[in-house]
Amino acid sequence: MTFQALIPLSGYAGWTFLTRTRESQQEVHDNSPLISREVEYFKENISKISTAKELVNDRTLLKVALGAFGLDADLPNKAFVEKVLVEGSLLEDAFAHRLSDKRYLEMTVAFGFDLGTPRSKLSDFGDKIVKAYKGRQFEVAVGQANEGMRLALTVQRDLTDIANGDMTSNSKWFTVMGNPPLRSVFDTVFNLPSSFGALDLDRQLEVFQDRAERLFGSSDLTQFSDPEKQEELIQQFLVRSQLNSINIGVQSGRAALSLLQNSRSYFSNSQQFF
Template structure:
């Protein structure tokens, strides 16, 4: 596979590709997906750079159809890496059919780890989190913020997230979650607040404990 057109024309391959980035629901938007991938990520005007959902940016960057002379799909490890990511996310989707909160919990370490590994500023990492719907929901829930903050000015959102993070974790810096204990603390706070919001009919303490053990 050497072009975006080849990818979108093969339903099976497209399903795996989108599933690897948690974008399964968009499989019907072939023209849109093709445009994102063909544009690439190098130019500020590229569609992937304009989208609030940064999972598309990651996909376009990894596939490299619009960026590189030789696309990422030609790298020997690309197929295995993408398939593994797809299978991991499909397990999370299956878990999510029973509990959306458990799915988000299971994906937290991978998704936040991806942000932490970026060589960008702390604010840049915050914006990456804000542009990743699953991560955004984890932070909003853990920090006790309503999803309606998404209607505020982007800089106001950033300030609120940083202030709340400092209140609960002692620092506003995202890199603090490179510490496994801080990552686990974030996960626990998310699960506890989720259970409170759902009420006793939601996740039980045993379910929360099982989820944390699975992650460990």
């Protein structure tokens, strides 16, 4: 039986319910037959892998590996994934460094196929990847019930690490921009249009910092290492997402009403000719 996350409410009320029941729901998810089979297979076989090609040619191992970094959609893209892993991260011009989505860089660093001995040979490697995979797959299940909740979980997982990271404030913002789920959260909170991402990165940085200053009192991303400030971000994201959904519904309703009125007018005018 496939696990289904229980989220009976939308918006921030739904988030409150999820956080209260997360531990028990996560346990049910982790013990589901499919997840159990996949993680056991991974732990038993990952130490046998020595090259990127061997990894991408084993569908279950690759599924867990990609899923641990939120890259599930790349499961069919074996050649692309292999290139990321083969080139690794040691060289500045490695493929992963050139990709805007930094989750690929995280993955290739974790596996270390460009090292003399890949990290897949380490005794605790399987457990680390499996832990990340379980967490990410729970988020996927939550997203199937409510995508906004999934993104909020991403904030809890990724934003804390970035905020506490040993980087400059600007570098932290650029890291957020290179993380699609986190970027989506901030774009929503800052009420930025989809076309905003086409602007020069330095200009985007200025806008992000300006909006953060106005909404949260500081332009420094480090502020989100504070759980209360992080919760404030999540609350604003979920509330604004809910408002956006309502606005879309209203606009759709108006469009439907306009079409109905136009069709009535058309038929009324047509009858004058008969």
